[in-house]
Amino acid sequence: METRANYIAEKIRHFEEGFGHLVYADGLLACAQIKASKSDYDFNPTVLRGPLEFANSPEDLAEFRAYLSIIKQSGKKPLRERFIITGQHWITGDIQIDADGKVQVLFLDSMGLEYPVTSMHINTADIINEFSNVFPDASIYFSKTRRQASGPGCSVFALDDVRHLFTVEKYLPSQYTGLFSYLAAQVGSSGNMAEPYRERKLANGGTVHCIPIPLSLMRTTLSSRLYTTYIPQRSASETSQAVSKRGELLSAHSAPSYFQEEQGKRINKRLQFALQKFTQHTRRFLEITSATDVDRKIMDHTLEGFRQRMGVPVPTVDAKQCYYAKLIDAFRRYEDRTFKWRSEASIRLVSDVQEMMADNETEEKIHQKILEYIKNDRFRCGAKSKLVGFLFDAGVLAPTLIQIQKGGFFSQRKFSYNASTAAMMEEERKPKKK
Known part of the structure; x- marks a missing residue:
């Protein structure tokens, strides 16, 4: 009994320590727990190791390169895959390839574009460049709005984002046929003055469309600008659309209820609630699942698990x-x-x-x-x-x-x-x- 308790305590430790402590293994565990709790759809994101905090070498994006290579080798069309890249700064992505081979991707970075260029931003730019090099004709979308105020928290944003990417299309206005239909409609738009459309050019000549993201993915925005600036600029069709299965609306009227005073600022507590839920649900998952089954379920979300699911053989290396x-x-x-x-x-x-x-x-x-x-x-x-x-x-x-x-x-x-x-x-x- 004591050994089992120690096993659970060690597995859950980083979740209980709070923001800034989650690592790659925790991302795998969280995804395994979420998948085990879903029966109405297949929750199958891939968790990839990204840039280390103390290293900056070509190996930093080796897993992401391998991930993209597997997608390309599989030749599967249509295809829809979501992923998380961990490491120094966590980001989330959603890839779609339609039956005609058109490739589109959304990169969700909680830091957005509205902050000084830092090493975190450089890592994100490197990741986007890697994708564009493999899929040069892809339509690339990037979440331009800053949702993370400062300090740690990107890992929880990424886990929360990837969870909601599997259901986001339920909460879009009816005129859109899917997430990428919504994103394409934001390109070149000048109607949203709070989150204006921007373009960024890549080294290979490709374009990144920096656009507002659906309101259901904005719920965790830490700043009070969520309800003072961002929501009022969204269309009526979007603010009247539910953002959760409970039928909750995210409006300038309802959003402030999740904010609390902290060090003289109004801070959104939704992300903290999300971490608490991850911790509680992961602990319960560990309590009712054998260690062998935990390891097996975690494997589904690794690069190797993705390779097996896609039916791509392991490459030979010297x-x-x-x-x-x-x-x-x-x-x-x-x-x-x-x-x-x-x-x-x-x-x-x-x-x-x-x-x-x-x-x-x-x-x-x-x-x-x-x-x-x-x-x-x-x-x-x-x-x-x-x-x-x-x-x-x-x-x-x-x-x-x-x-x-x-x-x-x-x-x-x-x-x-x-x-x-x-x-x-x-x-x-x-x-x-x-």
Whole structure:
């Protein structure tokens, strides 16, 4: 019983810690929980690892590239897919390909365009560029209105957005045939002075249409501008349309009821309520679902789960590419696990190793670099143990195990991060046959 309680507590920890603590694994868990609760439609978004906070390498968007490649290889038409990209800044997307092969995509970024250009915006721009490079003739739409005021919260916006992207078309005015019909109608429109249409040009010459998004996706806007500025500028057909299954209207009259005074400002509490619901429902999901089934349901929302659903075979890679992929995966898992206390040592190690990878250094030299950081005791004990555990689990540090053990850097208790690591250690301790 205690072990089960500890399992649930560990799984739910980041949700309970609040805004700014959710990581890739939490996104997968939240999507698995939502899918398990839906019986009237198939909730099947894909959660992708995005740019790390302490790294900026070509590998940062590797999963998104692979995701787009799978869509292209599948050749499926018509197609409708939603996704979340996690990492430094979370965003959500909705892709549609019709029977004639016309590609359209909506990128939802809670920061919008109405703020100074930051690294977050640069990451979003990189993601949009990646999409345009794969689908150069696509119609690309971007949510221009800033819904997130400041600080953390993008992960909850993204999870809430992807949940509502599966039902948004129920809450559009009747003149639109779907979400992308609504978005296309906003292009070039000058009627909304609060959220005027804008265009952004991409490096490859493509155009991003920066447009207002449906009111049902605006509910969580933190600023009081939601009801003082944005809603009054929307058409009567939109403000008279329900935005939820409860028949709720989002009007200048009703919206203020969700706002509370906080540090001298009126703040919308809908996003906080959304996080509380995610936490409660995820805890309940973990309580009634076996650990094996949780892992299986989570798999549905991974890149590999998406590949299987689309029927696209795994591409063959040479041994060196495979090693690099495993190494990057180990660092990403380490980042997810140690989200609250990344050290300067871990930042330098990731940076150094990724530079070596870009320079096509040998595995032996990369091993030496990793060992150098470990032996020099630049990591606090817990961080060192977790990092090495993930590197062993990824199968990229096994050749150096004996060197580490002879050096006495880890006790067996500290080093045995999980069962697979412990098994690997036991195998290495066995006498070698001559």
